Amino acid sequence: MLLFGPAAIAVGRERVMLRVDAEATCEQVLIAMGACEPKLGPFVASGRLAVNHAFAPSDQVVREGDEVALIAMVSGG
Amino acid sequence: MLLFGPAAIAVGRERVMLRVDAEATCEQVLIAMGACEPKLGPFVASGRLAVNHAFAPSDQVVREGDEVALIAMVSGG
Amino acid sequence: MSVEIHIVEGAVGVETTAAAPGAGAVLVFDGVVRGVEEGRDLAALEYEVYEPMASQQLGALAADVVRSHGLMGLRCIHSRGRVGVGKCSLRVTICSAHRAEALAGMGEFIDRLKRDVPIWKKPIWV
């Protein structure tokens, strides 16, 4: 799972490994991420998951090989 | 009295002469203008007088030597 | 805060804008002469400007918008005389700390310019 910006700074790295069920949805992935890395709590609460470079609805199933990224507290411009 | 834009085109010239009382106000000048040049009616109705390059309140008295202009239907930009 | 007003002969030329020190937003509006008016092909617009009243009104309007929106600067360049189709007849440049006040100030400045400044355009048809 890819991290950027303040989320990556909070945990000190730009990707985290996460073990989830085979048919886990994006919502379940976010919950697992918050549990596994408590420092990601505020980012999980305010952010969204992108799967393969597109924002994903919370019920989308994440499959093996998908590129999953936490998009939180963006600050472009 | 100076005219510009569509008002000048309507009467075919860029200034009109007007005889008014010595202590005439801007409102009285506008009324006299509409009476003297009926083609200026719509411009008098929608426009304002400028005296010496500033919009003048309707009760301002026009004095000899003042530069008086009808500012109507402006279209800058 | 700074205000600049220029009336220029013919089209407004290309220029580069330096941001005011400390500005976070620079917004530039160009008004361009369109090729069709009232369904007819246009060759140019001819601008008539009543001076010095137009410059005075523009300066007072700019100062008022700068003050009320808290802008860092506003510059306005307006054409006099003939401006061909596709050419710029009005350029307004606003510098401000953030974008919101620049956008709001730009809208108000141009609205009031079109209502209160003694400038008239006349179509020159093809």
Added chain:
Amino acid sequence: MSVEIHIVEGAVGVETTAAAPGAGAVLVFDGVVRGVEEGRDLAALEYEVYEPMASQQLGALAADVVRSHGLMGLRCIHSRGRVGVGKCSLRVTICSAHRAEALAGMGEFIDRLKRDVPIWKKPIWV
């Protein structure tokens, strides 16, 4: 209608904009790095851009704003990497028939960019 998205290394440079044929309004917004953030002196901002998602999001957002406001074109240039104080990190250029839709579309595009596009800035203090 046309949409252009560019992510460039470092500051966005100076350029001249040609109006789209038939456009009556060209509006250019420059976002400039300010020298002070949270009361501290800044040397630069460092932009992190998640590609290709950022470009895809910007393109979809631009197309949506062009369609909903009836614009003639929207071009967006955003920096990646380091942009010094006083330099431009974002330029948005909108062409439209009239000013109102250009101003409204500009506000919406930048608001949504700051909410929905995966770009992050990091302050580099003096």
